[in-house]
Amino acid sequence: MSGSIHAFLATGLLALLGAALLHLLVLVGVGRDVVWAAMIHLTLFGWITALIVAVNYHTLPIFAARDFPYPQLIQAHWAIFTGGLAVATGSLLAGRRPGIDSGLALQLVGALLFMANTLLLFLKGAARRQRTPVSPIPGQSDIDRVGTLATKAAGLCLPLALVLLLAVYLGRLGATWTLAAEHLATLGWVMLMITGVAYHVLPRFSGRGVRGHAWACVGLLGHYGALALMVPALGWGWPHVFAAGGTLMACALGCFTWNVWPTITTVRSQPMPIQSSLEERLP
Amino acid sequence: MSRLSVCCLKAAFVSLALGISLGVSFAFDRALGGMLRPLHAELNVWGWVTLLIYGMAYHMLPHFTGRALRSARLATAQSWIAIGGVALIGLGWIGAGSHLPYARVLLVSGGVLQLAAAVLFALLIGDLLRGSEPRR
Numbered sequence: 001m002s003g004s005i006h007a008f009l010a011t012g013l014l015a016l017l018g019a020a021l022l023h024l025l026v027l028v029g030v031g032r033d034v035v036w037a038a039m040i041h042l043t044l045f046g047w048i049t050a051l052i053v054a055v056n057y058h059t060l061p062i063f064a065a066r067d068f069p070y071p072q073l074i075q076a077h078w079a080i081f082t083g084g085l086a087v088a089t090g091s092l093l094a095g096r097r098p099g100i101d102s103g104l105a106l107q108l109v110g111a112l113l114f115m116a117n118t119l120l121l122f123l124k125g126a127a128r129r130q131r132t133p134v135s136p137i138p139g140q141s142d143i144d145r146v147g148t149l150a151t152k153a154a155g156l157c158l159p160l161a162l163v164l165l166l167a168v169y170l171g172r173l174g175a176t177w178t179l180a181a182e183h184l185a186t187l188g189w190v191m192l193m194i195t196g197v198a199y200h201v202l203p204r205f206s207g208r209g210v211r212g213h214a215w216a217c218v219g220l221l222g223h224y225g226a227l228a229l230m231v232p233a234l235g236w237g238w239p240h241v242f243a244a245g246g247t248l249m250a251c252a253l254g255c256f257t258w259n260v261w262p263t264i265t266t267v268r269s270q271p272m273p274i275q276s277s278l279e280e281r282l283p
Numbered sequence: 284m285s286r287l288s289v290c291c292l293k294a295a296f297v298s299l300a301l302g303i304s305l306g307v308s309f310a311f312d313r314a315l316g317g318m319l320r321p322l323h324a325e326l327n328v329w330g331w332v333t334l335l336i337y338g339m340a341y342h343m344l345p346h347f348t349g350r351a352l353r354s355a356r357l358a359t360a361q362s363w364i365a366i367g368g369v370a371l372i373g374l375g376w377i378g379a380g381s382h383l384p385y386a387r388v389l390l391v392s393g394g395v396l397q398l399a400a401a402v403l404f405a406l407l408i409g410d411l412l413r414g415s416e417p418r419r
Contacts, residue, residue: 001347006412009344013405016333020401023329027372027394029387043328051336058347190332205342243310250307257296264292 004074005054011082012050018089019043038092044185045107046085049158052193053081053114056151060118063144063200066125073117081110097169104166111159118155137209146216147199150192153224157188164235173235180235187249188227195223195256202263210259219255222248287359291338294366298330301373322376329397330369337362337404344408348415352407361403368396 022039026032057074061067068074088103135141164181167173199216203209210216229245232238305323309316316323341358345351352358371393378386 001415005347006415009408009412013408016401017405020398024391024394024398027375027390040324040328043333048328048332048336051340055339055343186327186332194332194335201343239310239313243307246307246310250303253299253303257299261296264289264296 001058002071002074004071004078005058007075007078008050008054008057008081011078011085012047012054015042015046015050015085019047034093034095038089040182041092042085042089044182044190045162046089048190050081052190052197053077055197056114056118056193059197059201060121061125061128064121064125065128065130066121067128068117068121069124069126070117070120073113073120077110077113077117080106080113084108084110100169101166104162104169108159108162108166111162115155115159135204137203137207139213140203140209142213143199143203143210143216146213146220147196149196150199150220150223151196154189154192154196157184157192157227161185161189176237177235180231183234184227184231187223187230191253192223195220198256198260202260206263208263210263211261212259215255215259219252219259222252222255226252285342287355287362288338288342291334291341291362291366294362294369295331295334295338298326298334298369302326302331318380319376322373322380325369325372325376329372334362334365334369337365337400340404340408344411348411350411350414353410354407357403358407361400361407364396364403365400368393368400371396 019039019042022035022042025035026039057068084103084106086103087099088107091097091099091103135144161181161184164173164177164184168175168177168181199210226245226249229241230249233242233245302323302325305319305326309320309323341352341362371389373393375386375389375391375393378389
């Protein structure tokens with residue numbers, strides 16, 4: 001693992017500890033609304049985002065069989081991400097509006113750097129001698145393509161969610177858009193990324209394929225449609241549209257769960273050799 | 284995947300099912316949404332995503348770093364503590380919504396378990412990271 005990935009994991013662990021502490025304060029009943037907002041921010045845009053980014057920076061070069069062309073940009077991403085997270089969370093707790101704006105702006109720059117690094121990997125990354133590992137699981141390459149579509153959409157949702165939050169704090173959008181941004185972050189950025197990564201790694205880790213390509217396609221299309229309904233419905237206050245979107249999202253996530261369930265019910269009787277790297281594990 | 288990872292993943296999917304069902308029901312019953320919104324957030328953020336990350340991290344990070352977890356038993360205990368924390372907080376929010384006595388006790392106990400699980404996870408993964416040499 002590179003130093004930058006170590007750094008992202010370390011930031012994620014610190015964010016987890018901070019978020020768990022804030023969570024406890026909320027449950028005790030201390031400063032509920034203020035601490036709640038900071039806890040949700042630190043959990044979504046700190047702990048969870050740092051872990052997702054770290055896993056992506058580690059696995060993308062393996063699946064793409066390329067190396068990141070500018071590792072310094074990943075270091076810059078980490079520095080801006082960590083600084084923005086600290087400033088935004090601290091300012092949310094202190095109720096300092098300029099600090100919240102600056103922190104969110106830094107986090108937005110970090111999200112754009114993540115997109116840039118991913119694009120540069122595919123456009124300018126030097127190809128590795130070892131080609132992309134091909135899975136022996138029948139139909140896995142089709143599932144991989146669906147997974148890649150999901151991760152691409154997830155990468156778009158993170159900056160969009162941060163733009164919405166920033167617009168709320170700058171007074172350009174009403175407070176209802178905070179909930180819309182949080183749903184775009186959880187169901188767009190986090191959930192689509194989980195879907196994409198799961199379609200790539202779960203069949204390989206378990207040695208079993210998912211139920212089928214059709215389930216993956218239907219689930220992903222439903223997920224896109226549900227997001228397109230839910231986010232504006234929350235922002236503009238359209239309860240019926242939100243109900244339709246929520247129902248569609250439940251169906252989409254049902255398709256995803258049904259599809260990957262065989263891969264998570266497989267327990268290996270013998271653990272895999274711990275020294276083998278992910279590259280060696282991939283068939 | 285190990286039994287530990289599978290256990291975390293199954294608990295995460297149960298949380299997802301409950302959290303999403305609750306979210307959809309809010310669309311039809313706004314009063315319920317006002318009462319149980321914290322439970323919806325708990326199930327999705329701390330139940331679904333966090334338990335999923337715990338389970339996947341115990342499987343992936345030892346492979347990424349090339350080192351075994353210091354204590355598989357501690358990792359198992361951590362996972363059960365985290366799952367127990369989500370369950371207690373879930374019951375606590377239901378109790379608080381129904382104005383039941385002792386709901387706050389459940390919430391705080393669950394919060395303490397969640398914090399303990401986070402500390403144990405940070406120690407276990409921090410130990411993995413400390414022992415692996417980062418490459419440039």
